[in-house]
Amino acid sequence: xxxxxxxxxxxxxxxxxxxxxxxxxxxxxxxxxxxxxxxxxxxxxxxxxxxxxxxxxxxxxxxxxxxxxxxxxxxxxxxx
Numbered sequence: 455x456x457x458x459x460x461x462x463x464x465x466x467x468x469x470x471x472x473x474x475x476x477x478x479x480x481x482x483x484x485x486x487x488x489x490x491x492x493x494x495x496x497x498x499x500x501x502x503x504x505x506x507x508x509x510x511x512x513x514x515x516x517x518x519x520x521x522x523x524x525x526x527x528x529x530x531x532x533x534x
Contacts, residue, residue: 457483461492461512462519467505477521478505478512502526 455461463476472494482491487509494502 455480455483455487455490455509455512455514457481460515461490462515463507464511464513467507467511470503470505472503472505473524475522477515496526497523 457480459480461478461480463472463474463478466472466474476494478492478494480490481493481504484490484506490507490509490512491504492507492512493504496502
């Protein structure tokens, strides 16, 4: 995986409101792929989170997949 690759979360990160299946973009590759800085944004392009993730926590998107939507209204208001 390299910078600007789209990736999918394979698990719910600890202490985060991100969820398995969320799609993000790799913005930095550390140690030749030992870890990745991944940014997650809304469909309007607003940043939701930037997480440092290990290779087992993400995977590249597949050509047979399509994006889905989940509402962050409760997340933004702190209800979730």
